Amino acid sequence: MTVIDEKTTTPVVPDDIAQQIVLPEGHVDHDKLFAAYQWLRENMPVGKAVVDGFDPLWLVSKHADIMEVERNTDVFTAGGHEDPGSHNPILSNQAGDAFTKSLTGGSLRIMDALPYLDPPEHTEVKDIAGAWFRPANLKQWEDQIRGLAREAMAKYLKPGVNEIDFIEDFALYFPLHVIMTLFGVPEEEEPRMMKLTQEFFGVADPDLQRNDVEAATPEAMAQQFAASFQDFCGYFAGLVADRRANPRDDLSSLIANARQPDGEFYPDSYAYGWFMAISTAGHDTTSATITGCIEALAQNPEQLAKVQANPELIPDLVNEALRWVSPVKHFMRRARVDTELGGAQIKAGDRIMPLYQSANRDTDVFDAPTTFDLERKPNKHIAFGYGPHMCIGQHLAKQELRIMFEELLPRIKSIELLGGRKLTQTNFVGGIKRLPVRLELTD
Template sequence: MTTTEQTAAPAQTVPDEIARQIVLPEGHRDEVKLFEAYAWLRNHNPLAKVEVEGYDPLWLVSKHAHIMEIERQPAIFSNGGGDEPGSHNPILTNQAGDAFTKSLTGGSLRVLEALPYIDPPEHTEIKDVANDWFRPANLKKWEDTIRQLAREAIDKYLKPGVNEIDLVKDFSLFFPLHVIMSLFGVPEEDEPRMMVLTQEFFGTADPDTARADVEPLSPEAAAQQWAAAIADFNAYFDALVEARRAEPRDDLATIIANGRKQDGTLFDKTKAYGWFITIATAGHDTTSSTLAGTLEGLAHNPEQLKALQADPSRISDLVNEGLRWASPVKHFMRRAEQDYVLDGRQIRKGDRFMLLYQSGNRDEDVFVDPNSFDFARKPNKQISFGYGAHMCLGQHLAKQELRIMFEELLPRLRSIEVVGERKVVQTNFVGGLKNLPVRLDLA
């Protein structure tokens, strides 16, 4: 909608504590207050322009419908805006972090040659390198392999009888990582390194995942850690690209390493690094967060566990609700490339938007009783994978992994009970449970 079609509504005030709770990574440690802040926005100012000290002004987008309207129009609301000095960061970073990134790149905020930083038509060309591999028709041939990996994970990390474990650190982290690395072609002995780098990559604001080579508590610390983790990933994946170009194999790494432009020439290796980093991080971290969050939901709703055991055909519904409930991707940023009016609010070219997927997945206008875990929820229009041109490419693989794991685990799960304090990763970007002590009884 153009500015000439509607008169813009006046701005409304957002309490500073609400804005800080959502914008600052430390605000995400307390999920009770965080979800209260989301609810306040949805009820009082669903499209709110805020200014938080240390950050550029931005709009908080808390409603499902507004997120969808922005996601549907990538030409108006860009993801990264190119690699020139006028680019923007699709991940919220403070002003000091952006300045540090620009110092590394010569003025660009495109620190990674990956799909989240790129807009169509370049986005489409790069996405096409491996798009077919991630289609459901191709993923079906990996069904038996993933099922075998699920059985092995259950046998390796759980024992028959009572298990008192940290559900995250002792179980859910490992299966998705092993799946994606197996399909990728990364040796199993390198998986611990990939796990550490992923935690550093997504946990830039969490003291528990701080790197020794990053100055702690500095304003640009998160950006420093992000850049350092990317450099380490690039160094590892450079050898993988060279190996797959020299000796191709039947794996995903070979497809990406040998990706070609429309003119038939190979993409620069940095594009392959971007692919590899995206898959090696989001390809398992988000799935492990959803796995743990879904099992937590069942722990608090044992009658739903029994219903699923009685009718395993409904496990796909469980996966969908688990994705809504966990919402492991908390936000992506967008920038207006032209003036626009959204729900009566005047948007100016250059304005930035923080799309709050967690909030959208609890929107009362879309979900009945949204703060309850209900695997039987119908309809369930969860937006955990985003929407439109930038919708998560790996969504079908993630759903497949989760479905298979639950098909293997739930028939053997006599009970699961939370027995200690839950903790979440301190991040406003991608994350979920960090600790969840449980007592799990396995047949």
């Protein structure tokens, strides 16, 4: 039976489907989650979800509709044009948004970071380090990143049989070490950055709760998010001051010393926003993709044999791993004007949730999307988003993934999944958080 929103006479997504996707706990069961995505694509590609404790929102599940949302920032805002701070690009419940407003004096823009900005401000701030992240510039870091990959393997893996939790004992460390090295952050600070990142992205995960936050209530989750952000800012304040006084040839100096068109430094909050985005999403998403790829290769040994026999396929493997994992699950948008999307009538002020994982399983774009196929071509995944908000770090992430697989895959004799796999309880950014494996390596 179709349920109707009594206020608008609009059909709404069935409760079980809506809750599976909107609630963080729905993301710990991939089978049910991806079945919910499929139901949406087949029955209500742009569907209105009404979930207790959340503002009503539109779930956008098809690849083409999400691309339309992402490219059209004049209609679908990330942070607000006329009223900056009126919208949270990271889905939070009503209690969480209310707590955020209590901290900021009424704004939902808790940080001056790219996901919260719209053009032209977004364009100006992105240009601070845009050139640094281009492939031509990243080539200079190739040898150093390869050295870090070899260092990680030597430190955390040994020849012969390794019975490990692949992500906890190995995959978490390499991307973090890369980004902190490029930032110029001392290695001894990396455990602190790791802890803060896990708390920041794991606000809804009981395993990742801070000690100074009580229960996983809506208010507590918002409190953990804010507390982690403040801890990051406390560290970054010292980094900004140091790089302005003693600039170096590193990414943090470039960001800290960026100036506005009038010649003045950007407010420190913009540097904090840059550092937050890079030091969190810059490694958590990459470690999730490495882990998801290893799991897929363990489940598809013929694919492992194929890429080992032909290492030139590794860039294709990277793209398929990104499609398969899609570690960034959403960034919220808000309609600025009345509009139509995928046959649905969207009203000004409505919230929109693009579902990137769902888009990357869309049969209109991908043949056999539930099959892991490293030779998939074309592979038009949108794991990095699309349009102006397309991830600025995408080329660095692909470079890290390629180098790690070039170093690791030739040494793998076998991968056996041991059971006990667990997923992070989050509807935002995350993937596998436990993957016990028996990994046999050559000398």
